[in-house]
Amino acid sequence: MKDQSVGHEHKGWSTELKLLLREPPLLASILVLFLLFGLFIIYPFVKILLVPDSAHWIRALTAKEFIEVFSHTLFSSLVATTTAIIFGFIFAYAVNYTNMPCKRFFQIVALLPTMAPSVVTGLAFIMLFGRRGFITWHVLHLQTDLYGPVGLWVAQTIAFFPLAYITISGVLKSISPNLELAAQNLGARGWYLFRTVTLRLATPGLASAFLLVGINSLADFGNPMLVGGNYHVLATEAYTQVTGAWDLPMGAVLSVFLVIPTLLVFFVQRYYLEKNSYVTVTGKPVAGLIRVTAGPAATWCFFAFCALLCTAILMIIGVVFLFAFTVAFGADYTFTLQYFREGVVQSNVLMHSWSAAMITAATTTVLGIALAFLTVRKRFPGRTIMDFLAMLPVSLPGTFIGLALILAFNEAPLELTGTMAIIVLGMTLRQLPVGYRQAVAGLKQIDASMEQASANLGANSFTTFRKIILPMLKNSLSVSFVYAFMRSMNTLSTVIFLVSPEWNLASINIMSLADQGFLPTASATAVGMMLTIYITFGIVKLILRDKINIFDL
Amino acid sequence: MMAESVLQLKGINKYFGKNHVIKNVDLQIEKGEFVTFLGPSGCGKTTLLRMIAGFYEPDEGEILLNGKRIEKIPPYGRNTAMVFQEYALFPHMTVFDNVAYGLKVKKTAAADLAKRVAAALELMQLQGMERRFPNQLSGGQQQRVAVARALVMDPEVLLLDEPLSNLDAKLRESVRVELREIQQKMGLSTIYVTHDQSEALSMSDKIVVLKDGVIHQIGTAQEIYFEPKTPFVADFIGTTNLLTLVGGDDGAVHYRDTSFPTNKEVHSGLSYSASIRPECIKLAPAPVEGKVSVPVHIENRMFLGEKVRYFVKDKGNKPWIVDMFDPGRQILDGDVYAVFPAEKVWVIQEESV
Numbered sequence: 001m002k003d004q005s006v007g008h009e010h011k012g013w014s015t016e017l018k019l020l021l022r023e024p025p026l027l028a029s030i031l032v033l034f035l036l037f038g039l040f041i042i043y044p045f046v047k048i049l050l051v052p053d054s055a056h057w058i059r060a061l062t063a064k065e066f067i068e069v070f071s072h073t074l075f076s077s078l079v080a081t082t083t084a085i086i087f088g089f090i091f092a093y094a095v096n097y098t099n100m101p102c103k104r105f106f107q108i109v110a111l112l113p114t115m116a117p118s119v120v121t122g123l124a125f126i127m128l129f130g131r132r133g134f135i136t137w138h139v140l141h142l143q144t145d146l147y148g149p150v151g152l153w154v155a156q157t158i159a160f161f162p163l164a165y166i167t168i169s170g171v172l173k174s175i176s177p178n179l180e181l182a183a184q185n186l187g188a189r190g191w192y193l194f195r196t197v198t199l200r201l202a203t204p205g206l207a208s209a210f211l212l213v214g215i216n217s218l219a220d221f222g223n224p225m226l227v228g229g230n231y232h233v234l235a236t237e238a239y240t241q242v243t244g245a246w247d248l249p250m251g252a253v254l255s256v257f258l259v260i261p262t263l264l265v266f267f268v269q270r271y272y273l274e275k276n277s278y279v280t281v282t283g284k285p286v287a288g289l290i291r292v293t294a295g296p297a298a299t300w301c302f303f304a305f306c307a308l309l310c311t312a313i314l315m316i317i318g319v320v321f322l323f324a325f326t327v328a329f330g331a332d333y334t335f336t337l338q339y340f341r342e343g344v345v346q347s348n349v350l351m352h353s354w355s356a357a358m359i360t361a362a363t364t365t366v367l368g369i370a371l372a373f374l375t376v377r378k379r380f381p382g383r384t385i386m387d388f389l390a391m392l393p394v395s396l397p398g399t400f401i402g403l404a405l406i407l408a409f410n411e412a413p414l415e416l417t418g419t420m421a422i423i424v425l426g427m428t429l430r431q432l433p434v435g436y437r438q439a440v441a442g443l444k445q446i447d448a449s450m451e452q453a454s455a456n457l458g459a460n461s462f463t464t465f466r467k468i469i470l471p472m473l474k475n476s477l478s479v480s481f482v483y484a485f486m487r488s489m490n491t492l493s494t495v496i497f498l499v500s501p502e503w504n505l506a507s508i509n510i511m512s513l514a515d516q517g518f519l520p521t522a523s524a525t526a527v528g529m530m531l532t533i534y535i536t537f538g539i540v541k542l543i544l545r546d547k548i549n550i551f552d553l
Numbered sequence: 554m555m556a557e558s559v560l561q562l563k564g565i566n567k568y569f570g571k572n573h574v575i576k577n578v579d580l581q582i583e584k585g586e587f588v589t590f591l592g593p594s595g596c597g598k599t600t601l602l603r604m605i606a607g608f609y610e611p612d613e614g615e616i617l618l619n620g621k622r623i624e625k626i627p628p629y630g631r632n633t634a635m636v637f638q639e640y641a642l643f644p645h646m647t648v649f650d651n652v653a654y655g656l657k658v659k660k661t662a663a664a665d666l667a668k669r670v671a672a673a674l675e676l677m678q679l680q681g682m683e684r685r686f687p688n689q690l691s692g693g694q695q696q697r698v699a700v701a702r703a704l705v706m707d708p709e710v711l712l713l714d715e716p717l718s719n720l721d722a723k724l725r726e727s728v729r730v731e732l733r734e735i736q737q738k739m740g741l742s743t744i745y746v747t748h749d750q751s752e753a754l755s756m757s758d759k760i761v762v763l764k765d766g767v768i769h770q771i772g773t774a775q776e777i778y779f780e781p782k783t784p785f786v787a788d789f790i791g792t793t794n795l796l797t798l799v800g801g802d803d804g805a806v807h808y809r810d811t812s813f814p815t816n817k818e819v820h821s822g823l824s825y826s827a828s829i830r831p832e833c834i835k836l837a838p839a840p841v842e843g844k845v846s847v848p849v850h851i852e853n854r855m856f857l858g859e860k861v862r863y864f865v866k867d868k869g870n871k872p873w874i875v876d877m878f879d880p881g882r883q884i885l886d887g888d889v890y891a892v893f894p895a896e897k898v899w900v901i902q903e904e905s906v
Contacts (some may be wrong), residue, residue: 141644176638176639176641178637178641179641181606181608181628181637182635182637182642182643183625183654184607184608184629185606185633185634185635186626186629186634186658186702186706187628187630187632187658187659188629188654188655188658189629192658193629196654200643200645201643201644201645414795457643513818
């Protein structure tokens, strides 16, 4: 993070410490936060490293089965990431650079999967293309088996396309239209303009998006679990080791290996890509200017591509609804509410998911703003460490966080396994970076002079925070609240190790139901989750009276 | 046919949604002319420029470049190189590549390209900077690269969109002189957009004064300064005192108790708006024979070095501004007379009732 001028400039560790000692409440809150970080981030992660002994490490590195798992993981995520990025780029380019019809509709459809449980793509894949899949079996009468690398590739491409699209769309939007106008003014057009200006300017952002999607597909658990078949990747293998072979240390080793590439990506992004971005060198976008650089033929190609992709997404969501509300989709199309009753009304998992996600959203939002206020506006020793720790979980796979937590908190005095607390803890760790980053971005947009003006007019720090900063941050805070809620509802990997028979969650339930073949009930639960998310979002929107749009996330 | 019109705008109208931002603009620009679009922000000057570059299409009207209609031609098909306000240098290219970009698009032969880029860089005094990236240059240098990038295209008409607004005041003045010299040396037809009247007055062959999408006046710097056609022009260019005069029987005009002859034919009983510049007025203790003398009271004064600016009010409570140059240490006070020759009063137009 770049240092911003914050009223008084003073350098040096000792001066910072001296100033800190003059403000006891500030000092206390910093110490409390560091204590929380130490207990809930550093301690579990040290613990997970200490549980396995050297034999485990050696076996993981030499046994043939594990080497195969490594290569599967790398290969499948590389392939899926590449296609997701290509699809995302074409889609984002079409949305931002053409005047194709149905643009708004495409934009909304592309984001639907982000609002559905992460297992939905896998679930829909089974229902459409599985051994008794609607398309493969009922329509085409094929006896194929797409479980394995191919199925995984398709499911992950669709699953991660929205993330690629959102990220790349942001990159393209940040390119100053003036640069493209200047190139056109100098005679460049079409492909040449795209190649020499747009693509070159987008490259750092594209690399960043590639890494982001890469991390997510490396750590993906739901899709490999449901459609991977015998094609094991690190996340599923770690799970199998823990739940199947009761080999907790081996599971720990594998999930640690999963962390290595994601941590690497985290460092590359944080310390290299952010410094080499062109995004900051932009002019003001000009009102009324449309940057349409694609000709009519290209526009129709883009339209066809987007239409195809959106059809696929709608099919995924649609088939879940159809399975949920028909007796036996493909054979008996009679409408029924039986599965909905089983999966939603008579089940308490949705309520559990909802409560855990709500608590998580509230916690991460509050914690995020507190952390951001300290790291952006205050100077104290350890500030960069705090920033680092708050952002670190973004790069940690959910399975790793879950495993670390059950290893760390399974005995007194901090016995949390089997409780709702450990579920909320896992979700909070996972979502904290999102809340923190939103708050940092929001705070950086508020000029420090605004706070100085408030102080100058006689308000103390607390009043300033409450009357000036909070109202100005309202929008970005509600965005991070909704986002954290949604992600926590939908997550599977983070909570897979944390749930217990007493505290089961909807996303886990969908997976196990699907695994056991109860597809309609799984679908009904998924529908219930989506409805819960939309209704909650609607209520939040009503309460906050905000202009936030879930489709702008 | 009129000789040598490089660019002609005929009956241009442009709407942004319901906003009518350009209203019936007609304009001719001759070869080698330096024309400035001058007006307050939001007057439509940049919109007009962007229409010439092809970034907007006019809703009505024609744009002719060397007699050919171009309003439907996309921006990359016109040779109208533009210098952007924010320069819009390509951040991922060196200075050399930035300047060479347009020539590469046109597939210029390597040797010719190198020669022309070198010439453009030399003209803008950028030798030795070829390998640098835009973020390694100062604002002034970036501005020069932007100009070089446009000049190297040898455009039919060079477009400049407030190119100096991001430079500091000192630099602005020297770049102004330099730009004008290069333009004259190359005989480039140039359109320059600015809201800064001193830039417009000092550089232009012709100034187009715009307000709310309407051309108020087209003329040389002297014409728009001394002979404004609308009260807006009189007020916008420099500082002035706008008076309401009433026509008399004998072709003279009346202002309160005084009457004096005028440049325009006036009709008895009608009201006219007129302008007199602060520097044309002197303050005197008594009325002066042969000049117009208006009794005023000094309300306030400002010492500005080369002049003293007086804020005075006449008997009708109308405020005037009077500049006294080379004032020495004498500061006037109290009741005096504002004295000026009758011919310095420029009658603008009949006042609409």
